[in-house]
Amino acid sequence: MHSPAPDFSKIPSVDRVLNFAATQKLIEQHGRSLVTTVARNLLAEVRRRARKQAFNEAAISEPSLSAELAVRLAVQTQSNLRRVFNLSGTTLHTNLGRALLPEEAVQAVVTAMLWPVALEFDLQTGNRGDRDSIVEGLLCQLTGAEAATVVNNNAAAVFLLLNTLALKKEVLVSRGELIEIGGAFRLPDIMLRAGARLVEVGTTNRTHLKDFSGAVSPRTGMLMKVHWSNYAITGFTAMVPEKKLSALAHAHNLPCVVDLGSGSLVDLTRYGLSKEPTPDEAIADGADLVTFSGDKLLGGPQAGILVGRKDLIQRIKKNPLKRALRVGKITLAALEAVLKIYLDPDRLATRLTTLRLLTRQQSDIQAQASRLQPHLAAALQGIATVAIQSMKSQIGSGSLPVDRLASAGFVIRSVAPARRNGKALKKIEAAFRMLPIPVIGFIRDNAFQLDLRCLHNEEEFVRQLAELRFEP
Ligand SMILES: *Cc1c(COP(=O)(O)O)cnc(C)c1O
Numbered sequence: 001m002h003s004p005a006p007d008f009s010k011i012p013s014v015d016r017v018l019n020f021a022a023t024q025k026l027i028e029q030h031g032r033s034l035v036t037t038v039a040r041n042l043l044a045e046v047r048r049r050a051r052k053q054a055f056n057e058a059a060i061s062e063p064s065l066s067a068e069l070a071v072r073l074a075v076q077t078q079s080n081l082r083r084v085f086n087l088s089g090t091t092l093h094t095n096l097g098r099a100l101l102p103e104e105a106v107q108a109v110v111t112a113m114l115w116p117v118a119l120e121f122d123l124q125t126g127n128r129g130d131r132d133s134i135v136e137g138l139l140c141q142l143t144g145a146e147a148a149t150v151v152n153n154n155a156a157a158v159f160l161l162l163n164t165l166a167l168k169k170e171v172l173v174s175r176g177e178l179i180e181i182g183g184a185f186r187l188p189d190i191m192l193r194a195g196a197r198l199v200e201v202g203t204t205n206r207t208h209l210k211d212f213s214g215a216v217s218p219r220t221g222m223l224m225k226v227h228w229s230n231y232a233i234t235g236f237t238a239m240v241p242e243k244k245l246s247a248l249a250h251a252h253n254l255p256c257v258v259d260l261g262s263g264s265l266v267d268l269t270r271y272g273l274s275k276e277p278t279p280d281e282a283i284a285d286g287a288d289l290v291t292f293s294g295d296k297l298l299g300g301p302q303a304g305i306l307v308g309r310k311d312l313i314q315r316i317k318k319n320p321l322k323r324a325l326r327v328g329k330i331t332l333a334a335l336e337a338v339l340k341i342y343l344d345p346d347r348l349a350t351r352l353t354t355l356r357l358l359t360r361q362q363s364d365i366q367a368q369a370s371r372l373q374p375h376l377a378a379a380l381q382g383i384a385t386v387a388i389q390s391m392k393s394q395i396g397s398g399s400l401p402v403d404r405l406a407s408a409g410f411v412i413r414s415v416a417p418a419r420r421n422g423k424a425l426k427k428i429e430a431a432f433r434m435l436p437i438p439v440i441g442f443i444r445d446n447a448f449q450l451d452l453r454c455l456h457n458e459e460e461f462v463r464q465l466a467e468l469r470f471e472p
Contacts, residue, residue, distance in 0.1 A: 008047065010060060011047060011050065012043070012065065013043075014039050014043060018036060020065070020066050026070060026073055030077060034076070034077075035069070042068060042072060085437060085438070085454075085455060086440055087439060087440060087451050087452060087455060088440050088441060088442055089451035090395075090396035091354070091357050091454060092296055092354065093396050094397055098302070099295045099299045099300060100299075100354065101301065101338065101353060102337070104337040104338070104340070104341060105301070105334040105337040108333040108334060108336065109333050109337075111333065112329045112330055112332075117329055119131050119134070119329045132148065134336055135150060135332060135335050135336050135339060138340065139305060139307055139339065140307070143278075143279040144280045145290070145307035147307070147308065147309070147313035148307040148308075150304070150306075150326075150335065151304045151326060152302070152303065152325050153294075154261065154291055154304040155185045155190065156325040157304030158187075158194075158259050158291055160316055160319060161289055161306060161316060162196045163195055163319060165221060165257070166195075166196035166221030167194075167196065167221075168195060169222070170196075170197045170198075171196045171197065171224050172199050172216070172220060172222075172224065173187065173199070173201070173224045173226060174200075174201055174225070176204050177225065177226040177228065178198075179226055179231075187226060197219075199215055205236060207238065207240055208238060209244050209248060211240075212245065212248055222255045222256070223248065223254060223256045223257075224257050224258075224259070225242060225256070225287075226258075226259045226261075227259060227261040227263075227277060229262065242287055246286030246287055246288070247286060249286075250286065255289060255312060257289040257291070258282045258287045258291070259290075260277055260278075260282065260292040261292060261293065262276060262292065262293060263276075263277070263279050263296070265278060266278065266345055271349050271358075276297060279292060279307055283308065288308050289306060289312050289313075292304075293305075296397040297395070297397075299338060299352045299353060304325075357453060357456075362390070365409070365452050366390075366408040369388045369409060371458070372410075372458065372462065373386060373410070379468050380468070383414070383470055384412045384413055384414050384428055384448070386410050387410070388408060389410070389411045389449075390406065390407070390408050391449070391451045392405065393407040393453045407451050409449060409451040409452045410449065411447045412449065414448075425443055426443075427471050428470070429443060431470050431471075432448070432450075432468070434469065435467055435468065437464060439461070
């Protein structure tokens with residue numbers, strides 16, 4: 001037995017498909033060229049399929065081909081940088097773009113994109129200006145530093161400072177601070193590439209001032225302190241505080257630099273969060289240079305910020321690599337707008353999106369969960385059960401690693417028999433990920449879970465639940 005040879009003449013030509021009534025609208029929307037390309041690819045695939053398996057006449061009908069063409073064009077033309085709902089339980093999620101920026105930053109970016117701006121142009125004198133001057137004053141005001149500069153991200157900031165101040169020299173770092181962040185940023189690797197020689201001092205859990213002083217030599221270029229970021233060392237521990245480390249560095253005429261990573265610009269305990277070291281404290285404790293990210297706790301655009309002594313910042317700015325790592329006008333526009341919000345700390349928790357999300361009260365999140373629960377339960381009927389549960393959100397991006405924020409959300413359990421549970425959960429997770437605005441949750445304790453801390457557009461969330469599709 002074999003199926004009859006497919007009748008290829010029944011498959012319409014590209015021209016026929018382009019003349020379908022429904023195709024006219026697609027051409028108006030997407031242009032003839034793109035529609036032709038997509039139609040040609042679609043028909044090639046139909047022919048390939050026809051050769052392999054039984055010929056399906058329904059699949060080559062006008063309605064079916066038109067519908068498939070529309071779907072393919074929609075997929076082709078949607079942005080690859082898809083907007084998603086971050087219900088992952090991690091507020092500053094590196095893979096989901098970290099900080100969400102406030103409206104003020106959005107407006108500043110729009111202006112910088114649509115109009116010429118005085119990026120490197122001194123309007124007082126008409127001479128060439130310096131792009132760092134757009135944010136330098138604000139950064140100095142907020143951190144107590146003498147000078148500041150901005151590069152592409154904090155990894156670049158650390159790289160640039162090592163390459164400028166410690167090329168072919170030794171950098172002393174505690175063994176307890178040789179961190180890796182998200183795989184791509186490992187301090188020893190960055191050091192090597194920057195041309196500096198790492199000298200590990202002390203032990204993993206305990207490093208004393210005498211470990212540093214014993215390692216200082218004529219080859220030493222700087223003493224460095226790195227914030228732990230994404231882990232904690234607890235128990236029998238000792239690390240050298242900035243004040244002591246900088247005093248030792250200065251006694252040897254060396255700079256003391258601190259990589260803060262997240263570097264909140266304000267004391268977070270004021271907003272009910274845990275203590276996180278701030279650049280102004282490090283500067284006050286004698287650090288000569290401090291680096292931190294723009295898009296972690298600061299709540300701004302991706303950037304690496306260096307603040308500190310004027311002579312050192314000057315040297316960094318003269319390094320040719322600064323040019324390779326500099327930021328564009330869009331970043332500077334957003335960063336300036338965000339820094340301005342810090343000038344009014346009393347309203348920071350409502351105006352700075354990141355801080356608003358981090359300080360959202362559990363009761364508020366719980367109330368939201370109660371409002372949404374019936375909608376979600378209805379959409380998942382026969383597939384899964386939906387319970388509201390207290391949760392603990394993470395801040396993310398290596399900020400306050402042990403701190404958890406009381407939150408709430410949904411625990412979605414498959415009704416499938418236990419032996420198929422794992423697969424069923426994966427399908428539920430995928431169904432949420434395939435929504436028009438993908439919903440990103442997490443699987444834990446045999447359930448698919450959604451932490452609602454970062455859900456601020458409820459209506460949109462509910463509206464698209466009708467489009468959940470589960471694979472059989
Ligand atoms: C996050 C982090 C970095 C890297 O910063 P990016 O802005 O992601 O490049 C470097 N050092 C520390 C301590 C960090 O926490």
